[in-house]
Each structure stands twice: as structure tokens, then as C-alpha cells.
Amino acid sequence: MANRVALVMGGGAGTGRAIARAFDRAGAQVVVADIREEGGQETVELIRGQGGHAVYVQADMSVTADVQKAVNTAREEFGALHMACNNAALGIETKPLASISEEEWDRCMSVTLRGVWLSMKYQLPAIEASGGGAIINVASVSGMRGEALQAAYAAAKGGVITLGKSAAVEYARRGVRVNTVCPAGIESGGMQFYLDTLPEDMREKVLNAHAMGRLAAPEEIADAVAYLCSERASFVTGHDLVVDGGLLVRSNVVDL
Ligand SMILES: NC(=O)c1ccc[n+]([C@@H]2O[C@H](COP(=O)([O-])OP(=O)(O)OC[C@H]3O[C@@H](n4cnc5c(N)ncnc54)[C@H](O)[C@@H]3O)[C@@H](O)[C@H]2O)c1
Numbered sequence: 287m288a289n290r291v292a293l294v295m296g297g298g299a300g301t302g303r304a305i306a307r308a309f310d311r312a313g314a315q316v317v318v319a320d321i322r323e324e325g326g327q328e329t330v331e332l333i334r335g336q337g338g339h340a341v342y343v344q345a346d347m348s349v350t351a352d353v354q355k356a357v358n359t360a361r362e363e364f365g366a367l368h369m370a371c372n373n374a375a376l377g378i379e380t381k382p383l384a385s386i387s388e389e390e391w392d393r394c395m396s397v398t399l400r401g402v403w404l405s406m407k408y409q410l411p412a413i414e415a416s417g418g419g420a421i422i423n424v425a426s427v428s429g430m431r432g433e434a435l436q437a438a439y440a441a442a443k444g445g446v447i448t449l450g451k452s453a454a455v456e457y458a459r460r461g462v463r464v465n466t467v468c469p470a471g472i473e474s475g476g477m478q479f480y481l482d483t484l485p486e487d488m489r490e491k492v493l494n495a496h497a498m499g500r501l502a503a504p505e506e507i508a509d510a511v512a513y514l515c516s517e518r519a520s521f522v523t524g525h526d527l528v529v530d531g532g533l534l535v536r537s538n539v540v541d542l
Pocket residue numbers: 295296297298299300301302303319320321322325345346347348372373374375376397401424425426427468469470471472473474475476477
């Protein structure tokens with residue numbers, strides 16, 4: 287990825303930071319966009335500390351002007367935009383579908399689904415104008431099979447998956463590949479937020495739901511993003527790469 291420019295939306299913590307660092311290790315110049323300045327700046331310092339090139343931009347993925355600023359920062363600082371990973375998302379409290387308020391539903395959608403569309407709206411033309419590249423949206427296995435007590439989040443992630451397929455076809459002959467990574471549980475702040483809402487016995491069940499009996503390290507998700515952005519995935523577009531430690535294929539009858 288030498289001389290390539292990557293943008294990470296939500297690159298200021300856990301998984302997003304691991305993705306930004308994976309782009310750096312592959313030789314790319316990285317724009318770290320995050321709503322939280324402290325985390326974003328920390329990611330930039332980590333990359334610069336390894337001799338890499340990175341810049342932070344304060345951006346809320348659900349705000350048009352901020353998304354435009356993030357894309358423009360890539361062009362102004364590094365002269366182009368070739369790759370983008372839309373990693374940020376907003377979950378809401380674990381509760382039954384009928385108890386979700388309209389405000390909670392809209393808040394979840396505004397970042398988790400609308401934010402990905404808004405980001406691609408400005409990233410796609412910028413990447414095309416830079417000669418082509420790739421976009422990776424981070425969805426979730428919840429968006430593939432649904433998730434009881436997380437209906438808004440699961441619906442938003444399902445939307446992210448189909449949004450990626452639509453974009454993949456629109457841009458397939460225009461030099462931009464669009465793929466989705468679908469993680470299950472990741473060791474990150476977001477997962478901790480979710481686990482904290484659950485009773486003790488259910489937390490153990492969450493780990494066991496993964497056939498491997500553990501959560502993903504953020505780097506394991508970042509490796510999937512880096513692969514899909516790389517030339518090794520040059521014929522892969524419109525794909526959902528499941529990175530879930532065997533959660534979707536685990537049988538709830540046979541316990542090995
Ligand atoms: N954590 C999990 O177990 C898990 C499971 C499946 C899918 N995912 C998905 O993986 C992705 C990463 O999740 P994570 O929990 O690892 O979080 P993470 O550790 O990558 O942190 C998310 C970052 O996004 C930033 N952010 C939040 N809202 C933003 C906004 N509106 N605009 C810009 N930045 C914003 C946060 O400040 C934070 O730095 C998300 O899309 C999430 O839905 C996570």
C-alpha cells in the first residue's frame with residue numbers, strides 16, 4: 287500500500303485503531319477520523335511513533351460537513367484518497383424491540399447506517415478521482431441473522447451489508463471495490479458496553495456462542511480489512527467477510 291492513502295472513520299479506539307495501524311504497517315498514509323479527539327490523536331501518535339504518516343481529523347460520521355472534512359483532509363494532506371474503512375457505529379441499550387423509543391431508533395440509525403451511506407457518498411467519488419481503490423464497511427454478524435434485544439443495531443448493520451453490495455455494483459467498473467467485514471464479539475470498548483448491560487450468566491454465554499470460545503482481538507478484524515483493501519483481493523467486491531470465531535456455524539446442540 288505504499289503511496290496509498292487510507293481514511294478510517296472511527297479510528298480512535300480498539301478496532302478502528304487496529305485498522306489504522308494495519309494500514310500504516312502496509313505502508314499507507316492514514317487519516318484518522320473520530321468524534322473523540324483524544325483517542326484519534328493517540329492513534330496518530332502511535333503511527334508516527336513507528337515512523338508512519340498519519341493525521342487526525344475531528345469528525346462525526348453522521349454529520350455531512352464532518353464527513354466532507356475527513357475526505358478533504360486526505361486530499362489536502364496526502365493528495366488523494368484510495369481506501370476508506372467505515373468502522374464507527376452507535377449501539378443502544380439492550381432491550382426488547384417494543385421498548386425502543388423512536389429517538390433511540392433514529393440515533394442508532396443516524397450513525398450506524400446513515401453514517402456509512404454518508405461516508406460512502408463522499409468517499410466513492412474521491413476514490414474514483416484518485417484512480418481507484420477500495421472501501422470496507424464494518425457491519426456485524428447481527429446484521430446477517432438478526433439479534434434479539436438489539437433490533438435497531440441489527441437492522442442498521444443489515445442495511446450496511448446491502449448498502450455495500452449496491453455500492454459495489456455501481457462502482458465495479460469505476461475502479462472502486464466495496465466489501466463488508468462482519469465481526470462477532472471483539473475485545474473492545476463497544477463490547478464492554480454491551481456486556482455491562484447483561485446479567486453475569488449471560489456474559490459467559492456470549493463467549494461460548496463463539497465456537498472458538500473467545501472474542502476477537504481487534505487486530506484480527508483489522509487483518510481482514512487490510513486483506514480486502516489489498517491487491518490480493520483485486521477480484522473481490524460486494525462480499526461479506528465473516529470474521530466471527532465460528533459464531534454463525536456453531537451448533538447449539540453439539541458442544542465440542
Ligand atoms: N465490539 C464488538 O464486539 C463488535 C461486534 C460486531 C461488530 N462490531 C462493529 O465493529 C466496529 C467497531 O466497534 P468497536 O466496538 O470495536 O469500537 P472501536 O473500538 O472501533 O471504537 C469505535 C470508535 O468510533 C468512534 N465513534 C463513535 N461514534 C462516532 C461517530 N459518530 N463518528 C466518528 N467516530 C465515532 C469512537 O469514538 C471510537 O473511537 C463497529 O462498527 C461495531 O458495530 C463490534
